[in-house]
Amino acid sequence: MTTQNPPRRFTPMSQFATDYPVLLIDSDAPLRELHNCISERLNAVLPYLQLMGCTSLPDYAENDINTVANIARILLQDVSDVFRVIEQRGFANAKGE
Template identity: 85%
Template sequence: MSNQQPPRRFTPMSQFATDYPVLLIDSDAPLRELHNCVSERLNAALKYLHLMACTSLPDYAENDINTVTNIARILVQDVSDVFRVIEPRGFETLKSQ
């Protein structure tokens, strides 16, 4: 007898500000849509970090740098969470071919 639980349709995203997951990823969403979500966030994070890299840091207070870093962390964490959902499905597709 197996005690394995069936895959959950909604996978919680990582959260650090709440005790209960409030943002969920639809694991059954089409791979193209999940990929679009990842792509949008990753490209936004890269553009944002590029902008910050080209900015003179002495112009900003320490609090501003912490805010910039936290925004980039949240975007990259979202990307990681969606990849966690995409990867098993993508690898299953490759196995079946």
């Protein structure tokens, strides 16, 4: 299977379920919008993990814990991917100064 790379403007997000990148980050999006994207995910996952950390494990089945961990992993991977784009833009701008 031949995969084409997306245009440079779009950075693929990490994916584990597909062979071809289907979710892309617009590298040219305003920094405020990129920041809002990662803030939303962090503000969702941190209280979620806090809740799970305060929950008694015997109350849940193993499958439930795996689901919680997978949701947190996906959200945190999104944050990491968008941070990478922000950092690349920041470093590129710093070199141009």
